[in-house]
Structures are given as C-alpha cells and as structure tokens.
Amino acid sequence: MTSVLGIYFALFVSLPVTVKVYDFVTGRKRQEEVGEITDTNELNRQEALENQVVDENAASVTELIEDTKDKENKVKETLLDCLFILCVTGVLGIVANVVGYKGNPIADFTGSALLVIIAFIGICIAHLPGLKKLPIVFWVSIFAVICSVPEIPGTAWIVEQTNHINFLATTTPILAYGGLSLGKDIPAFKRLSWRIVPVALMVASGSFICATIMAEIMLHLEGIF
C-alpha cells in the first residue's frame, strides 16, 4: 500500500517541501544557480563528464523499463522463468534453514514448497488481465495473507508447515542474489563524488529513525500497546 501511496507522497509533498527548504536555507533560487553553472566553462566541462555517468545510468534505467515491457509480451515465458527462480530460491531456503537453523530437510521441504506455490499463484493472479496495474508484490502478499487467515479452513496447516522455515533463512538467498548483482554498479559508483556517500548514509538513517519515532508515537496514541 505504502509503495503506491509513497510515490504520490514523494511527488506532491516531499519534493516541493525539500525545494522550499533548500531555497530558504541557501537563499538561492533555481534559475540563478543553474545559470551560474552554465556561465563557468570549467563547471560546464565537469557537468558534461558527470552527465556521461548519468547518461549511462539513465540508459540502464530505460533498459530496465524496456525489459519489463518486453516481459509483459512474453507472459508465458516469464511465468516459467519465475517458477524456476522461485524453485531455486526454495531449495536455497531449505539449504539455509538446514545449515543455519538445524532444520530437518524433509519437514522443511513441505514448508518451502508451500511458500513457492503460494508465491507462484500470487504471480499468476498478478498477470490476470485488469490486475496488472498493481505491482506483483501487492498481489502475492495479499494472497499470502488470505492463506493465513484463521477463519479459512486449512490455513492453520499451511502456517504450521511454513513455520519450519526460519524467517532469517528466507532472507539469505535474496541478498545472495542482491550481492551478486552489486558488481555492475561499482564502475558507475567510482565516478561519483565521495560527498554522496555520507549524505546517502544520513538519508537512509534519517528515514529509518524518524519513521520509527513517528510509528512509536502514533502506536502509543492509538493505544496499540
């Protein structure tokens, strides 16, 4: 829900406020500053260099977008691919559970298989005509929630079986793939200014800490605990 909400929030609240605060603090308007930059030759060259970096990145982003468009055309192939990746992830999940959390491979198999099946059904739902507008994650999570509502018969068994798989065991395979894809961003990163690193860390920390504080306050006000 928030992923959809968050985009509108970012567009209509975050961005205008950030621009206002920036203009207020530095006392400079956009036109002056952008003008300044184009006036200076050296900065111009720098900009051109940096543009190159951005250019490549922009290209990769558009590639991504085109990629997803291509995928829509080949729904069937995509579904097979997804099923295959999910099965591999399922196996990796079992491995992680056995190695790290002393799981029993036979009991884990049912749990892991259930997770894969539910995820795959969720993907199929997301590919139904008319439902494509919302992200796959949305449909998969909704379906998983429905599969665990106690009022529906059979769900208790699903929850019990999947509880054999430790939660942390499901995160390791994901970040293994995530890590393996990091390499492609390293060349682009090397060309960036070092300044962005502390800023990036502060932004991430700020987002996490402030959201936690807000949630803490609101949960207290609403009397959840």
Added chain:
Amino acid sequence: MDLIRNWRIHLFALCIVVVADFVGIQKFGLVVFLPLFYALVLGGIISYPSFHIMSDKMMERAGEFMPVAMLYLIVKIGLGIGPNLHMLMNSGMALIMQEFGHFFGTLIFGLPMALFLKMGREAIGACYSIDREANVAIIAEKYGIFSPEGRGVMGMYICGTLFGALWISVLAGIIARTGLFHPYALAMGGGIGSASMMAASVGSIVAVFLKKPRKLLLMRVQLI
C-alpha cells in the same frame, strides 16, 4: 528458458548461502551481524569487476532474479499477518504517519549533511526521498536526468544499491538493541527503500526480538 543456462549464478548463490548460514548470527556489543549481511558482502566480492569472475550479463541476470526471490520472503511475511489481521486494521493512522517520518527523516538528516559538504542543487535530488526507481522517475520527469537534481538522485540511487542494505542491517540492529522502541514501531520504520534494504532491516529487527517474530511480522504489511 535461458535461465537454466545461468547455472553458475545459482551455484554461486548456493555457496554463498551455505557459507553465510554456517557462520550464523554474530553479536559484537550493539552491532548484530546476520547471515544476510555476509551474503551481501560475499556476493559483492564475487561480482567485483576487477576479479572477472562474473560477466556484466551475469550480474544483470542476478539483479533480475532478486525481485522474484523476494516474493519467497513476501509470502513468508504474509503468512504471519493473517492471524493478526485485526491488530493491523487498528493501526492505520500509524502506518500513514510513519510515511511522514520517512520523508522528514531524509530531509532533517540528509539536507544539513549535504549543505555542510557544499553540495549544490544535487542536494534536492539526493535528500528529498530515499531515491529508489520511482523517485528517480519523478525527478527525471520534473527536472530532467541531466540537471543537478538529476545527478543527485542518480548518485543516491547508486549509493543506495551498493551500501543501503549493508548500512541498514547494521543500523537497524543497533537501534533495535537500544531498547528505546517497540518492535512494531521498528518494523514500520524499517520499511524503506529497495527490496534488499527492507529484507536487511526486517531481518536485523527480527534477530533482536527472536522471541516473538510472528507478531513483529504483522507490521510488515506496510511493505505491501
């Protein structure tokens, strides 16, 4: 089915998972290191361009596998929500308000740092949000990707991909172990950025509150 031809990626992933989970959870004071943390670092080392172990194409494929693999975790989270659904319905305002927290956090923490380091208008792009794909698109549409704001947003995007998950897994662990916040609040706050960042933050928080992981997962619905 060209995915089967990517068996080397899967083999690497298997090795990483075995090593990472074999080492297990390690605690040093307030800092908690989780298997997911090692998995990310090991993956980063294997894919490091200078080592020439993986081609660009393979890394790209690995990047495509991740969102699908993420669904496995999403299902696991979703299955924990159903039994506690009524509680979630009661905390709607908190879910909306924490979105404000996400935004003001990036502004309050990020912008002073950016101005201190004398960044120009790049600061706007870098600090207006956590800068994932959708946020890059917003800036690109409004200012163009070649503008100063566009540079800022792309820089943050790359940094977030490289360090976001690492940083968040350490930070979330430390904050959770200070005991200042309720696990629910932490879980809501942890729903930031990309899939890997969320997996890292929720993993670290769960590791700290292992006793009632399922109740904690309830709040992760905002990840939807």
